[in-house]
Amino acid sequence: MRKRILALVMSGLIATGTVVSCADQEPTTGGTATAEASASPSVETSIPADRLDKVAPADARAITNPADPKATLVLFTDYQCPYCAQMDTVIQQAKKDYGDDVRILVRNYPLPKHQNAAPAARAVEAAAEQGALEQMAASVFEHQQDWKAANTEDLEDVFVSYAEDLGLDIEKFRADYASDAVRDRVARDLEDSQDLQLPGTPSLILDNQVLELDSVDYGALQEQLDAALNK
Template sequence: MSDLHPAVSSRDHISGDTNAPIVLVEYGDYQCPYCGAAYSIVKNIQKRFGKEVCFVFRNFPLSMHPQAQNAAVVAEFAAKHGKFWEAHDALYEKQRELGGPMYSELVKSLGLSEKDLQSALQNDEFEDHIRADIESGNRSGVNGTPAFYINGEKFDSPGGFQDLEPVIEELLRPTR
């Protein structure tokens, strides 16, 4: 792993086994249209490669997106109740509806308290966690979203995140 990229830890949102041959880390912003497009690619990668890929998501809300920070809080609020991935997926699938009404509907659908969510939003309950993700991204060279790392190395491709799947396929070829 790169010295700059922090290792995956229990504070991360992890889908899969961290000992998988491929560990894909995304720094994402729930309101970023490019992250929205990358979401379906990551889902395809997870479906296609299964246990060979571990996916890790870290928050990187950009200030130019007015709902990005609150959406990250909603995801962290859901995570506190063991429902991060459900919230993560819903936030991307309903990206054009981000805002108070959508957040209320989402937490209700997850069986969580709207009142507790409002308290979390007002009290910056998850600010430290989100800030730690942003600082981790900054140290790792993230300068926009989505930013991907494969096995600790920054993923840079002229084709952008659309090249993730073929690159992962190529990396897995020797192990198959």
């Protein structure tokens, strides 16, 4: 019965043109929230040209970085958001299919309501300093249930264990994880996400267009990418 109710809810969301994601803010009215998901209306939003530096700054982390990209896709992600874990698989498929044509960047959007999202972002950023951004992101998402409710002071050792599994230089990883440079990068990404008024995570921006896509619907992203490449 529970699965049937969930299926009906999801079909209703699709029928009314809404996207389920981790919302930027907790609901402020009407009872107690039973989940962190929010159904927001699907709306197309264009980012003005003078604000594109907040979408894709020159030093943004790249998943793919072809020499002559035909389009740029930017993912704003929260490592504590379950829908971002799903979207990671979609992005990896896009990397495989469009690697020579589409530049794919990833920005941090650690929602303030997720107490461990910012430390997780710092762990991924610290790994990125050793060229292991995607590998650490995959580990963090895979073990999301293990660390998301952990005490914040215990997180460094948790993430260090993932770094050890990846064969990273642990002394450098610890130094980068605690560094002002990494903290500032995560903070800047969050500030840019909020300045752009992105509704939640995951958020995708293709060139200057904010996309409202389901986190497991690769076909919908593929359609948008194909259209961008053929324009």
